[in-house]
Amino acid sequence: MEDLPTDPGLRPRITNYSPNDQDQVRRAYLLAGPCQPRDHAFPQKIFGNKLRRFNKDWFGLYSSWLEYSVSKDSAYCLCCYLFKPDIGDQAGGDSFVGEGFSNWKKNDRLQSHVGGSNSAHNQAVAKCQDLLKQKQHIQTVFEKQAKQDEDDYLIRLNAAIDCIRFLLRQGIAFRGHDESENSSNRGNYLELLKFFADHNDEVKAVAFRNAPQNVKLTSPDVQQDIVTAAARETLKVIVEKIGDALFSILVDEARDISVKEQMAVVVRYIDKKGNVIERFVGIEHVSSTSAISLKEAVEKLFSRLGLSISKLRGQGYDGASNMQGEFNGLKALILKDNPSAYYVWCFAHQLQLALVAVAKNHEDIAMMFFVTNNVVNVVGASSKRRDILRGKHAAKVVEALNVGELASGQGLNQETNLKRPGDTRWGSHYGTLVSLITMFEAVIDVLEIVRMEGPKGDQRTMARMLLGSMQSFEFAFTLHLMRSILAITSELSQALQRQDQDIVNAISLVELSKKRLQHMRDEGWQSLFEVVSTFCEKNEIIVPNMNERFIAQGKGKRKAPIIINLHHYQVEIFYNVIDMQLLELKTRFDEGSSELLLCVACLTPSNSFFSFDKDKLIRLAEFYPEDFPQWRF
Template identity: 40%
Template sequence: MDKAYCFPCFLFDRYPSHHPAFTEHGFQGWKNIMSKQSGILKHMGGINSPQNTAMHKWETLRNPTKHIERVISTHSSQEAANHRLRLIATIECVRLLAKQGCAFRGNDKSADSTNRGNFDAILSSFGRMNLEVQRVFDNALGNAKYTSPLIQKQIANILGNKVREKIRDEVGSAKFCILVDEVVDASSKEQMAIILRFVNCHGFIRERFFKILSVADTCSQTLYSEISKVLTHNDLQIENMGGQGYDGASNMRDEFNGLQALFREKCLYAYYVHCFAHRLQLALNAAAKGVDDIYTFFDTLSFVVNFVDSSAKRHSALKATREEEIAELVAAGKLQIGTGANQACTLQRAGATRWGSHFRSITSLINLFGATRTTLAELAANGPKKIQAEAKNVGKAMKHFNFVFCLLLMQFVMKITDFPCQSLQKKSHRYFECSKLPKISKKKTSRVEREWLGCFDYKGCIILL
């Protein structure tokens, strides 16, 4: 072609080219070959010219010792050990926080923050215990510390998958049941928890928390789709499902479009069971609300507990009064002493969905009745002006005979209902054992009724008052 080309520029020059005469068209100006205006000298340029940059890349390409695979392979074993130690420390931090169910990050992640969160605190603790860990993190590059939130989430996800693999191996080819419930978390996202219940190879009933995932809504089709994805991904066949356990919401139990009906289309024997403990809670709550005096009693109980326990100052005053009361009773010989005895407990609030919490609330108020009454009287006489009237009204409500009568009556009754409540929530209970609970409860009811009629003649109310 009787033309000159620059091979390094042909390989590495950008597009469009700085000097197309030497990369695309070819150079033919032989008369001006050494000209600084249009020849080779102009093409070469200065030290930072495109031609010199291309030459440097060409020399690097021709030198095998500078290839990326050679550079990576020449990393020392010490550097690899440092990376491994950093990663191990991060994995152990994530494992600990995940197992304990603790938050990873704090509110302030800045360099001058005094509390950057649990993850950084544990990592610093590892560094104080082992100076080698501290050294490798202090000398780590910014992109090789393995402590970013993305790395933490990836490790947590890997650990979760490992746990699910163990559970899947434990299930094996056996039939299994699913237990599903939803709840709205602190960020107002709907979260669905999936639990597997099965009989292992040794013949023992096992319940394993399998996965929690966010769902867009709680309609039956959405829940069915998400649960099916989880089961399929973990090689759990819907045809091996032997039961379904949900609450009694219509999107769960509906016979035609409910979640249980969608699974029954795939597996006819996946019978739906409304959670026994939840059914008992609903029955007891409905029965209690059906009696006016009992309904009023629980409202008053919640009013008393919330007033005394909602303020730190009132809580402290109640605790101090109870400690003085315990000291006086022990000095008078009315209380026995021993390890763990006579602890200064506090009032317990009743939960909206747990009937057993009502029993704990009633028992705590009976134990602290005298201390609570003394605290309210002190607040009504010497407390802040804005709460004196309210403290007086709470004290009057506590000393009303109907309230005290129902307080003692419900303690007797709930001693009976607390037993099936706790029993139905056990992981290893069998259906045959659960079917005996009504008979046991009836026997206890008859015995408690005789005790109530035989020994309760208003003296308890008078003593409490």
């Protein structure tokens, strides 16, 4: 619009412009006004025997439409140029539009050009006036409506983003089972957005039924798009904060509910203040769990986030061979590309695997856990059975309080239930064993009810089998043995899973757990046997004579070794299980990874460099007196 020629003699016809641009061109000329160079020295022309020229006073008489072209020394009509229809010679034909009017002798033609009220000139003037009335112009109406739609859309979008941010921060599901308009609960997102609209008149005026059908911003696709945008912005901030700093990664893979292998990746780095920051950066789908596939997924994620594997200084995985294998595992493949990416095994996971190894490798312990899991499944199969269990246990507690076997007081004898162990959290088995020992009598009563009144024959058979297994000395002994072992490692397990982990404290707890297990092996047999014997007498379980021959249930007597009960329970179970636990702890928590972590633990950020914490070094010397002098910091 800034390049439109102002001289009417140099203008192209209005029809030469695109139909989409003509009104914009017309409006620009009308806002600029007619071209009237009043200070111009108008040239003279000979008409007959007189010199004549354009009179600038004519601008005053016809100020709204008369124009003068300096280049062609001719007069023009701005309104007719903009809107004159093609009507031949009427009202001066094309003289005031195309060629221009320059016959200064016949100046009455200016008035005749105006014509009557319905002349072509006056029709063009009316169209000019209508065009200048912006509020009545169709384009103005369209623009006003478009602006209003844009404002309404932004209100809806901001409300949707606010609701989605709330759900994301709280980790709450979005979708509902029934999201139809007649549903009483349409899901967290729609219900939260409705609540927002009900308490905000501005949002209520443009949301749900007041919104156009195609921009309600309530569909699952829109929700997913906003969530994806939020994830990208969050990742962008995380990567910006990492910058050029060195970092480490924690990787684990698992199968989701759709039976797809997913790999979760977490990065750890130190910020400018010396704080260790841990951030989850994504879940990557992997076609297989081979080390090569996992490495390709890691590289793909790094490439998308703009991270370099050359900045990697640590890697942590679980104990699977495809993750930490010495030759072909993910650890080894990354070390080939970056030898500085040191591998450190997760301490909490190491402890879990140590407990799993004992449970799987010892037949009697494996049988005890098998029976325990089935007891939890049978007793907790219905709410009715759980209510019976709580009622039976409450009655036993009241009876024990009356006879003085239990002490009463604030916080004591709280209502409890049989805890279900987690398959991937072996630390949860400790709570299961404790609750089973506490509620043993009530559990036996419930199993008796199932055996007599169970709805199906297989449940009755299972209850009968469990009763026979639980009411044996071997089950009671292994139950109390593993309860004692897990009690020792429970504190260590909780310490290793703390978010604000103190590495020095964790390693000291590892050593303390080893010492307590060793002390239990050396001094704990008699006390354990007395506890088990008392438990058996209370629950009418036969305690075998430790000096008689041991007869294993379900095994032939001819091939069975001739041993006494004391040897079986003390050597084959008590000593063997504790030795296995000690061996696993020593194997899992090897000196290499421990010393590496200890060195890192003693580093204290100080301005732009790291120094060693003297107090931590002193604490380490207490647990490693023989190795401490060999360390050179």
